[in-house]
Amino acid sequence: MALIDLIKVLRDRTGAGLMDCKAALLANGEDVEKAADWLREKGLAKAAKKASRIAAEGLALTKVCDKCGKTVIVEVNCETDFVAKGDDFHALVDNVAGVIMKNDCKDVEEAKNLTSDLFADATVKMGEKFDLRRFAILNKEEGTVLSSYIHMGGKIAVVVKLNGGTEELAKQIAMHVAANNPAYISLKDVPADAIEHERGIQLEAAKQDPKLSSKPVEFLNKILDGKINKYFSEQCLLAQPFLMDDSKTVEAVLKAANASINTFVRYAVGEGIEKRVDDFASEVMKEVNK
Numbered sequence: 064m065a066l067i068d069l070i071k072v073l074r075d076r077t078g079a080g081l082m083d084c085k086a087a088l089l090a091n092g093e094d095v096e097k098a099a100d101w102l103r104e105k106g107l108a109k110a111a112k113k114a115s116r117i118a119a120e121g122l123a124l125t126k127v128c129d130k131c132g133k134t135v136i137v138e139v140n141c142e143t144d145f146v147a148k149g150d151d152f153h154a155l156v157d158n159v160a161g162v163i164m165k166n167d168c169k170d171v172e173e174a175k176n177l178t179s180d181l182f183a184d185a186t187v188k189m190g191e192k193f194d195l196r197r198f199a200i201l202n203k204e205e206g207t208v209l210s211s212y213i214h215m216g217g218k219i220a221v222v223v224k225l226n227g228g229t230e231e232l233a234k235q236i237a238m239h240v241a242a243n244n245p246a247y248i249s250l251k252d253v254p255a256d257a258i259e260h261e262r263g264i265q266l267e268a269a270k271q272d273p274k275l276s277s278k279p280v281e282f283l284n285k286i287l288d289g290k291i292n293k294y295f296s297e298q299c300l301l302a303q304p305f306l307m308d309d310s311k312t313v314e315a316v317l318k319a320a321n322a323s324i325n326t327f328v329r330y331a332v333g334e335g336i337e338k339r340v341d342d343f344a345s346e347v348m349k350e351v352n353k
């Protein structure tokens with residue numbers, strides 16, 4: 064990692080000034096951990112107000128218990144990608160998933176209470192804000208198959224539960240879900256308010272189209288129904304072209320295997336979290352020009 068990148072990591076962790084971070088790194092062989100201690104020893108690290116920090120990086124993983132038939136999928140967030148890639152953070156997330164599985168946690172609040180010591184120790188050790196964002200527990204019953212898939216080292220995690228089928232098919236479906244990010248299993252799972260919202264958008268678009276604005280209401284409604292179905296079909300797992308063979312839909316592949324989707328869960332790290340954007344280059348120039 065380049066020195067400028069290490070400076071940013073150290074500054075994010077300690078809150079110290081850029082020049083102080085640079086001096087700390089140069090004095091400690093560009094070792095971030097030693098540089099952080101060096102800053103603290105010299106009183107240059109600011110007291111971190113961790114509650115106001117944004118934890119949008121992190122790790123999504125799955126943990127399987129062959130004995131109890133459970134699979135846990137979890138997302139834990141941290142502040143920097145540097146920490147997210149480290150062994151200590153990976154161990155933290157694995158331990159958190161283990162606690163959730165052992166206690167069969169019902170919600171995030173219960174899970175946070177049971178893992179509070181783990182997160183407190185991790186904050187002391189790694190110096191960042193951590194957050195258990197979400198989790199799900201899937202149970203394997205008779206006649207069902209569970210499989211999971213981790214993409215990009217934990218940036219995306221997926222668990223798929225099939226009625227019937229094989230573990231190999233479930234793994235392929237999990238890979239498909241990771242790549243195509245379906246929002247629903249089928250059209251019947253799309254909420255009514257989402258359909259009405261899309262109808263409103265399509266209706267306004269039709270009013271702006273000279274070829275459609277003059278059409279009879281009955282004809283226009285059929286066109287809108289078609290556009291709405293097409294829009295949501297692209298978001299429905301069963302209607303999507305199968306990743307492994309795009310000449311078939313996922314529904315066709317499952318039918319041929321005498322299987323069906325029971326449920327799926329897909330977590331992409333940081334999705335929906337507003338990330339902090341620092342103009343790091345401008346700050347560097349300000350320090351240089353002092």
